[in-house]
Amino acid sequence: MTFSNPAPAAVDTAAARRRRRADGRRTLNSNAPSHRGDARLAWILIAPAGIGFLVFAVYPTIRGVYFSFTDYHLLSAPQWIGFANFIEMFQDQTFWASVLVTVYFVVIAVSLTLIISILTAAVLHRVTKSTAVRGLIILPFLISGVVAATVWSWMLDAQLGIVNEAIRALGGQGIQFLTSRQWAIPSLAFIQVWKNMGYTSIIIFAGMQTIPASIYEAGRIDGANERQMFFRLTLPLLRPILALVLVLNVIGAFQVFDIVSVATKNGGPANASNVLQMYIYQKGFGQFDFGYASTMSLALFVILIIITFLQMRLLRANESDNA
Amino acid sequence: MTTATATATGKLVLPAATTRKRRRPASPGRVIAWVYLTAIILITLFPFYWMLRSAFSNNYAMIADPTSPWPVGFTLGPFERVLGLATTQQSLAEGGSGASVPILHYLGNSVVYASLSTACMVFFSLIAAYAFSRLQWRGREFVFSLFLAALMVPAILTLLPNFVLVKELGLLNTFAGMILPTGLFSAFNIFFLRQFMLGLSTEIEEAALLDGAGRLRVLFGLTIPMASGPIITLSILGFIGQWNDYFWPLLVTSDASVQPLTLGLAVFKQSSPQSQPDWAGLMAATIVAALPMLILFMVFGKRIVNSIGFSGLK
Incomplete structure (x- = not known):
């Protein structure tokens, strides 16, 4: 009797432990009733982000x-005026000049950034994998853009x-880089390129590293x-990443503000870099x-959506030629 | 058959590769590549050098000798000027404007703004990511896809209305007003951390739950420590972004008591006289503004480089 006693007890605790463990497993299953506490906790945990x-x-x-769609000058309540702002915008010479200036900036900045970054990434990929150089x-x-x-x-x-x-x-003529109408935008675009080319190179470089060496060997x-x-293998295989950096750079360049605000003193000279x-900032915070x-923010948003969509379509971003 | 070709190609390729390697230093392509890379690095670094060189120069002397590669009339004057250590006479004597710029004060504001908003952003993203990856609740995928949709809306559309909202809440010229919009919700951070947590083995966490630990204890005691890598990465990237932020603080602050350094520097630059700006002082101020980023870079350089590369691969 005394000998057999501990044995059943041991069996009991083992069974109990097994049962407890099984219960525990079941709590991880979404159907178990004890899982209801999860939902409450989940809503508490996502509350700050959800409120934000x-x-x-x-x-x-x-x-x-x-x-x-309103006439709103901040001090009085917004007044519904239908499409009046949109009509004003389509007739606003300054707005269209501003669109042109922005597109000019985006085209120079993004094309230069991409060409230099692809070249730099390719060179890095071929001659050095050094993190220090990439750093x-x-x-x-x-x-910050302000410092740059x-x-x-x-x-x-x-x-x-x-x-x-x-x-x-070198015998040339001095150039009024930031103070002449002709040079203001190219100079600002150059600052943008200087600021972004390294970052873009690193993303493209990382993409190049995912291309298996065997493909080059086969080539x-x-x-x-x-x-x-480079043209038949690297670039086609990189297409999804190139699409990504293109979209990122275009969106960033379309919303350029800080370097313009500092380098050409709020869009000068004579609106050449407005x-x-x-322009949106000056309308909102200069003239309230x-x-x-x-309305112009919405227009810029629509422009960005269309451009992003077109770029993704043209570059068929989701599929690399790999597949 | 396939293995045979594979080994055959391997044999074919290997010698070719080694001869290539041996020939490499002489190849003109490689020389051009290095020349190009050197040029890119020089263009990248030269402005930083010019910043230093100008910041240690006497502004008057520098204007007389603009091409000297070394500081002209070496002096700490520009730093003393922007840090408010120089008297008006001293600063005028070296070509300063005589006006005081409370750069240290702006610096302090930047530290508060960048660290608080980064801490909030990462922490709130972290607990949300836990709910999205570890807890079972109805509507989880739906709420997550709603959050992700926010990535599509560029800031330009929300900036003006957010300014109006912050104004209505009476939070203009407060750190709360500056921090709340970015600090509470970051779709990118939530997405990033959720992906990481989904890839993390849940065995240890489950064991802890079986041992009777509560969800919160598991979250804070296990999940967060295990996610420390991505937490540090996101904190660094967030801090860089917030430190350099210009547009949002420009909208919601008009009072120097809360304005960050980017605004202070812009004011300093925009208010310099057209005819003879205090370039030396301005360069000293840009160094003060850039220094924390450069220190961050020296400590976490490799991590920053790798995380940027990674951000393209998702």
Whole structure:
């Protein structure tokens, strides 16, 4: 008796433990009743983000669309005026000039950024995998647009800037980089390229590293030279990533503000660099015409959606030629 | 058959590859590649050098000798000016404007703004990501896809209405007004952390739950420590973004008491006289603004580089 006693007890506890463990497993199953506590906790955990989402993303989006159909000068309540703002916008010379200036900026900045970044990524991929080198070229990404614009304002200064000193030393004529109508946008685009090319290169470089070496080996066996492999293998295989960096750069460039605000003093000279975001800001916060500013924001949003959509379609971003 | 070709190609390729490698240093393509890379690095780094060189120069002397590669009339004056350590006479003597710029004060505001908003953003994303990846509840996928849709809406559409809202809440010129819109909700961070948690083995967490630990204890004691890698990455990227943020603080602050350094620097730059700006002082101020980022870069450089590369691969 005394000998057999501990045995059943041991069996009992083992069985109980097994049962408890089984119960525990069941709590991880969504059908179990004890799982109901999860839902309450889940809503508590997503509450801050959910409130932020509703209050600072959904509500302002709806409200922004509403404002664009109103006459709203911040001090009195918005007055519904239908499409009046849109009609005004279509007839507003400054708006169209601003669209042109922005597109000009985007085209220069994005095409240069992409060409330089693809080249840089390809070169990095071929000659060095050094993280230090990649670290150096993303430095401009870490500093603010305000800092970048301030430094380049000094370097591109018409009288004393080192760039103009160098041009003169080489026998050229000094250029009014940021103070002439002709050069303001190209100069701003150059600052944008300087700031973004390293960042974009790193993303493209990371994409290149995912291309298996065997593909290049196969290409080499088939007698392809370096250039053919770059255009026939690397670029097509990179298409999804190229689409991504293209979209990111276009969206970023369309909303350029800080470098314009600092380097050409709010869109100067004489509106030559009055990009859309600057015009919206001046309408809203210079003249407190919030209705009209919202209408232009909505227009910029629609432009961005259309461009993004077209780019994704043209580049068939979802499929690389790999598949 | 296939293996035979594979080994055959392997044999074919290997010698070719090694001869290529040996020939590499001489190949003109490689020389051009290095020349190009050097040029890119120089263009990238030169402005940083010019910043330093100008910030240690006497502004008057520098204007007389704009091409010297070294600081002209080496002085700490520009830093003393922007840090408010120089008297008006001293600053005028070195070509400063004489007006005081409370850069240190702006710096403090930037530290508060960037660290608080980053901490909020990462923490709230973290607990939301836990709910989306570990808890079973009705509507989970639906709410998550709603959150993701927010990634599609560019800031431009929400900035003006958010300004109006912050104004209505009476939060203009407060840190709360600056932080709330970005601090509470970040679709990207939630997405990033959820993906990470879904890829993490749940065995340890389940074991802890079986041992009777509560969900919250598991979240804070196990899940968060296990996610420390992506948490650090997101914190660094968030901090960089917030530190450099310009447009939103510009909208909701008009009072220097809460304005971050980007605004202070812009004011300093925009208010410099057209004829003879204090370039040396401006460069000293940009160094003060960029220095925290450069320190962050020295400590976390490799992590930053890798996380940027990764952001393209998702």
